[in-house]
Amino acid sequence: AQSVTQLDSHVSVSEGTPVLLRCNYSSSYSPSLFWYVQHPNKGLQLLLKYTSAATLVKGINGFEAEFKKSETSFHLTKPSAHMSDAAEYFCVVRSNTGKLIFGQGTTLQVKP
Amino acid sequence: DTAVSQTPKYLVTQMGNDKSIKCEQNLGHDTMYWYKQDSKKFLKIMFSYNNKELIINETVPNRFSPKSPDKAHLNLHINSLELGDSAVYFCASSQWLPRGIEQYFGPGTRLTVT
Numbered sequence: 700a701q702s703v704t705q706l707d708s709h710v711s712v713s714e715g716t717p718v719l720l721r722c723n724y725s726s727s728y729s730p731s732l733f734w735y736v737q738h739p740n741k742g743l744q745l746l747l748k749y750t751s752a753a754t755l756v757k758g759i760n761g762f763e764a765e766f767k768k769s770e771t772s773f774h775l776t777k778p779s780a781h782m783s784d785a786a787e788y789f790c791v792v793r794s795n796t797g798k799l800i801f802g803q804g805t806t807l808q809v810k811p
Numbered sequence: 812d813t814a815v816s817q818t819p820k821y822l823v824t825q826m827g828n829d830k831s832i833k834c835e836q837n838l839g840h841d842t843m844y845w846y847k848q849d850s851k852k853f854l855k856i857m858f859s860y861n862n863k864e865l866i867i868n869e870t871v872p873n874r875f876s877p878k879s880p881d882k883a884h885l886n887l888h889i890n891s892l893e894l895g896d897s898a899v900y901f902c903a904s905s906q907w908l909p910r911g912i913e914q915y916f917g918p919g920t921r922l923t924v925t
Contacts (some may be wrong), residue, residue, distance in 0.1 A: 743916040
């Protein structure tokens, strides 16, 4: 069975500093992995996806993630945080039946 | 144009009532989903339909009944609402492929049962 674990429930950074949101996955086969973002009282927006092509995936708004099979990780990074990045971030794995399995979420706080 | 839309956006109702949430997508996708987000923001799938056929039915009380009249619509009917049904319900859609396809989410319906 597939699962994802987000290692931090809350991350706080200062504006202009790097962002690192950590995610480990468990899958019996090569997974499809995603990061989604949810701004307060909004729906979910896809940031980026990994589908067994390049291991370094670039997404929207300057975010990227690296798939590391040896570490079973798919961490999300951004070189410089903006105030508008403050939101809830979900690491997600797609099961072979098509359903998305969500991590617990990481709240990103960006301080001025 | 809105890709995945849901109505209503907010729904406040009393225990014991029956209510419906509607979802429509104009992306030409053949698969639609319902997810529930609880008060701790945890998201979990409830149902999925592919070409109007139910393909995923998680452990959900049978008070919840999805209906898909066509590929572009997926509705959720809830009977005898309970306090624990209070949550945000998200509809999503995608193309059905063996792997790797992202899902597009609607804005959510916040259901409050009093």
